Amino acid sequence: MSLRIKAVVDKFMEELKEALDADIQDRIMKEREMQSYIEEREREVAEREAAWKAELSRREAEIARQEARLKMEKENLEKEKSVLMGTASNQDNQDGALEITVSGEKYRCLRACTIPYRFASDKPRKPTPIEL
Template sequence: MTLRIKAVVENFVRELKAALDADIQEGIMKEREMRSYLEEREREVAEREAAWRADLGRREAEIAKQEARLKVEQENLEKEKSVLMGTASSLDHQDGALEITVSGEKYRCLRFSKAKK
């Protein structure tokens, strides 16, 4: 009888070890799968981030170009304004002279005639 009990116990221990080994192997496989999945997700996120940063760089460069163009246009406008606004005429002088100011320079004309067509 003791041999029979011993055989049953040994068989139970063998089956238990096999079940434990199978559980351990399954856990190892699941861990590998999870690690592989996480690595793939990290790679995808890194690729999206790199693409986003590249797009951001392109947009910033475009903004810088447009700002430079706008600055040039504003400077040109200021130049045009100074030429147009800088021309001021005055006939308030006692001698009847015409005074013109262009870009801060004053010019006086005592006589002037009509332009010929």
């Protein structure tokens, strides 16, 4: 009888050992699957982060270009404003020049007549294409 008990105990121990080994293998597989899933998610996050950084860099470069363009436009407008804020005086100069003072500096601009004069003795005619 003790042999039977020993055989039953040995069989039970062997089955228990097999079940324990199977459970350990199952846990190892689940851990590997979880690790694989985590690595895949980390790759996806890294790809999204790289794409986001590239887009951010592109936008920052575009903003820098726009800021430079706006700065140039502002400088040009300030120069134009400076000229427009200058004082013009039409003195009776012999050459008909217009004198403009901007920031204390005087400039002389010669005027050119762009309006064609007509005399009463001229006969009315149609303008040529060159005159238009």
